[in-house]
Amino acid sequence: MRGATRVVLLSLIVSTAFPLQLIGQSVGIGAKVVSVRLSRETAAGLEQPKGTAFGIEGVISVSRFGLNIRYYEGSISTPTAGSDQDIVEGEAMVWFRPVRWLSLVIGPHVRSLVTTRGTERWLFLEARLHSEVSLLGPIRGYADVWRVLAADVNVAEPFDNGYGIDGGLTLSFGALPLAFAIRYRNESATLAGGARLETIEQLAIVVGFGRF
């Protein structure tokens, strides 16, 4: 919990200190709370630990290019298990927007999960398609779909493939620099020819400044 508190405080400080709306650029930064649910299916059975995490995310864009950075940390557990599993996840994605409603995204995505069997480190290189449209007033909708191009996972099972989808709403006010976002994310990974299936779902609410 102390770790979560530190993250939230750091997020708020960064939110207020970060320079906004650099000339000719777009900037957004915010703090988020994430509900995390992991589903791990192996020959031994199905585990579904879940929990709450806190983090920050930011975006900076210049013309048609940009950089997204997301990070959170927390702990997940199952009701039957005795111990929490610490989870830390971060990503840094660069993107290019050739047309107004579509962006091409690529970058590393890292996840660290402390389990009873040890610390699992998942490193992915992902390529994504991001589509975003203006819906209602200041509300915009978006969806990302991606595929894992390469992975480095320190688990016993070999990594086969991974896919993901992220969708949600963002709300940016013109008069005030406040921004909100709600996101749903689903990532799945297949290891050892299907012997192990990992799915992680996240439901996040982001509050910040600028434009996400």
Place this chain on the structure above:
Amino acid sequence: MIGIRVLAAVIVACTAAGPAAAQTADDLIAAGVRAYDNLDFGVAASLLRRGLASGPALDPPVRVRALAYLAATEVFRGNSDSGSAVFGRLISVDPRHRIDQLVFPPEISSVFDAVRRTILAVAPVLPDSSTFRIGESGLTPWLYSSSFHEIRVELQGADGSMMRLLYAGLIGDSLRIDWDGRTDDGSIVEQGQYVLAVASCDETGTTVRMVRVPLVVEVDRRDSIPHPGALPDSLLLPERRTAGPGIEALVGGILLGAVVVALPVALERSGELSKGRFAVGAAISLAGIAGFFEKRPGREIAVNISANDSIRQAWRMQVIQVARQNARSGVDITVRAGSPQVMGRQQ
């Protein structure tokens, strides 16, 4: 002997005809007026017609006087139609002319007035040269009409294009026109040749007579600022929505919502998916549907209307400021008028 007599007769005839051949148009007209005064209407008509025909360039006042007497003569000879026709010619030459009732009796003036009311003619009167400063004064030609009718006064370029509509409406006896030296878009006229065109129209709006006064305009600019051109439409935002944004919101919202709800099912996964994706997917789709109604085609875009009003107001202020600055700087216009040219079936 007979030949000598014939020769003498010829010599006498030639010397007798000498003084008549040497008579000028003015002399003929004066003789005609004397014949009229002596009630010798036949001789008066002959002399007046010869005087009008012989003078290649009679002074307008002389021509007008001759026409007046000729018309009266024809009326007294019983040729009312001929007299009316001559009065018509007189009014076309000088629409301002009014019959002198001290010279001509009421029966003549009544014929003249009846003809005048049917003639739609205007005589523009303006100085040969005038100079004025933009913003302080202007060119003020006077228009004198033969009768009450509709006219249209334009400042035209050398190519006949309308540079400024100075007046369109009715004229009674006379009318003063004001021109401030600007064209229709408010800019100061360029140096060059122009035409003051006065069109007389009948009750159907058809132009029956046109008077064109050539003008030569000289512009003396003293550190003046160019007048802002017309506000281009490209600076203005669309004030009504097109179909695109509404359809984009509707289709985009529904598709993105469907992706969020359905795609996780297609991914190879373990365990049962949470219900959170339904909430997010539904929110996206509903926002898209609401956005379609908000952005429906033809709806006014209040933000753009307000922005355009600001742009137009700023442009108007700029025009006012430039006009004021130019007035202070001083732009002098000199207009030199040529001889009027008359065209039309009531020449």
